[in-house]
Amino acid sequence: MSAKKIAIIGGGNLGSAIAQGVLKSGFVSASDIIITKRNLATLAGLQQQGVQAETDNARAIAAADVIIVALKPYNVKEVLSQFKSAFDPTRQMLVSVVTGVSMDELEQIAGKGMPVVRAMPNTAIAIQESMTCICHRNTTAEQAVWIKELFDQLGVTVSIDEKLMDAATVLGACGIAYALRFIRASIQGGIEIGFDVQTANLIAAQTVKGAAALLISGNRHPEEEIDKVTTPKGCTIAGLNEMEHQGFSSSLIKGITVSYNKIVKG
Numbered sequence: 001m002s003a004k005k006i007a008i009i010g011g012g013n014l015g016s017a018i019a020q021g022v023l024k025s026g027f028v029s030a031s032d033i034i035i036t037k038r039n040l041a042t043l044a045g046l047q048q049q050g051v052q053a054e055t056d057n058a059r060a061i062a063a064a065d066v067i068i069v070a071l072k073p074y075n076v077k078e079v080l081s082q083f084k085s086a087f088d089p090t091r092q093m094l095v096s097v098v099t100g101v102s103m104d105e106l107e108q109i110a111g112k113g114m115p116v117v118r119a120m121p122n123t124a125i126a127i128q129e130s131m132t133c134i135c136h137r138n139t140t141a142e143q144a145v146w147i148k149e150l151f152d153q154l155g156v157t158v159s160i161d162e163k164l165m166d167a168a169t170v171l172g173a174c175g176i177a178y179a180l181r182f183i184r185a186s187i188q189g190g191i192e193i194g195f196d197v198q199t200a201n202l203i204a205a206q207t208v209k210g211a212a213a214l215l216i217s218g219n220r221h222p223e224e225e226i227d228k229v230t231t232p233k234g235c236t237i238a239g240l241n242e243m244e245h246q247g248f249s250s251s252l253i254k255g256i257t258v259s260y261n262k263i264v265k266g
């Protein structure tokens with residue numbers, strides 16, 4: 001596969017995390033990554049590793065084969081429309097990780113026929129542990145393989161229909177925050193029953209990692225693994241049932257649907 005230069009437009013939380021992950025993966029060398037932001041102060045760490053930081057989006061776009069847009073949703077049209085004539089559909093692809101901006105809209109912004117990709121990663125991309133959902137249009141076979149390979153280097157990828165992209169945002173991207181809130185609550189409980197915060201943090205985080213690994217390695221449904229933990233008349237089922245009485249599953253399901261409706265209905 002040919003080497004490609006990447007421009008990341010919008011070096012905020014996710015844009016920087018993508019740059020960090022790409023650097024760690026070695027899939028693209030530091031000198032082939034440009035990241036843009038209006039104020040470059042927070043990009044010093046990436047610059048020290050050889051990434052080029054820029055305030056000039058036009059220069060970054062012109063130099064790139066792959067343009068990854070990581071701007072806030074309300075900024076995308078305004079910022080990218082200024083560079084409409086700079087996009088070259090014969091050699092570039094536009095990859096958006098932006099919530100709620102469709103491939104139709106991206107094509108309108110970048111010009112009809114522009115190869116466009118929507119990717120929905122999460123912040124674990126910084127450590128090559130993202131869950132990334134992808135869909136694309138107008139891409140060449142080589143571009144489609146390249147972009148999947150890039151995200152495969154940065155975690156796990158799945159190809160989805162665009163109509164599921166908002167759902168992917170909630171389950172995969174927001175999901176990091178939801179999982180961390182579960183861990184935070186476990187830490188608070190752990191402190192109440194005797195652990196110091198560092199030990200509670202380690203136990204809660206490693207336990208969640210182990211639970212996730214059981215599902216992923218065995219391709220199992222959670223309840224199969226839960227059944228192995230719940231001793232009859234034991235403490236696990238007593239705790240689980242109390243959590244359900246207090247609305248544990250229901251609160252998560254409701255939170256996920258409210259989050260989804262926030263994207264879909266605004």
Ligand SMILES: NC(=O)C1=CN([C@@H]2O[C@H](COP(=O)(O)OP(=O)(O)OC[C@H]3O[C@@H](n4cnc5c(N)ncnc54)[C@H](O)[C@@H]3O)[C@@H](O)[C@H]2O)C=CC1
Pocket residue numbers: 009010011012013014015036037038039057070071072073075079097098099120121122123173174
């Ligand atoms: N943070 C997350 O976990 C995830 C975010 N997303 C999506 O990624 C996008 C970015 O999200 P965050 O990184 O959290 O937001 P952010 O606000 O941290 O990053 C956006 C960055 O764009 C920069 N920016 C604004 N105008 C610019 C311009 N004209 N040129 C260059 N840079 C400019 C801002 O200074 C900021 O650093 C959003 O659309 C969000 O929906 C998607 C999945 C996960």
Ligand SMILES: O=C(O)[C@@H]1CCC=N1
Pocket residue numbers: 099169173174
């Ligand atoms: O909260 C948000 O809107 C963005 C989208 C997914 C993660 N953060």
